[in-house]
Amino acid sequence: MGVQDYAESKLKPSVDLTGSANECSNGPSIGVIDIGVSQSAFLFRVALPGIRSDQSKLKCEIQRDGKVLIQGIVTQGSEVLQGLSSVCQMTVEKLCSPGPFTISFNLPGPVDPRLISPKFRPDGILEVVVMRYRRPSDPVDAWAPPS
Known part of the structure; x- marks a missing residue:
């Protein structure tokens, strides 16, 4: 496996989903x-x-080894929705269950993990920047995957 192949495989993480995120199969997926x-x-x-x-x-924990854990509660998805002047019974549900x-x-x-910048965007995307850990002996201008 070459350096480029290794880097690409590390950028396609194995994602574990539990609870409502795992049960959502018809609609937009939670956890994509x-x-x-970058270098830093x-x-x-x-x-x-x-x-x-x-x-x-919503809670996001990041460990020094790079493990990320996101937890939360889906609060929407009830079977009865109340609109402006009427109540609707849902017959098709594509969003995740509560x-x-x-x-x-x-x-x-x-x-x-002390140097993070999280932002929950209005479009439903959690965006987080976290600084890479560098030992004093690490070069600042290059990044290579561990061998």
Whole structure:
């Protein structure tokens, strides 16, 4: 496996989904992930459609080894929706069912979990920048995957 193949395989993380995120099969998926890499940081975006930051108790933990754990609660998805002047019984449900969920995956390398910049965008995307961990002996201008 070449350096480029290794780097690409590390950017396609194995993602573990539990709870409502795992049960969502028809509609927009919770837990679709994009990862970006720079010399000094990792950026990841996680799709959380139907999640409201003010009601979901969203929590994102990042460990030094690059393991990311996202937890929350899907609060929408009830079978009866109340509109402006009527009540509708849902016959087709494509959003995730209400309940707790977890998403976990690994970033391509170690990070400094104290140096993160999370942002929950209005379009349902959790976007986080986390600084890479560097030992004093690490070169600043190059990144190579571990051998």
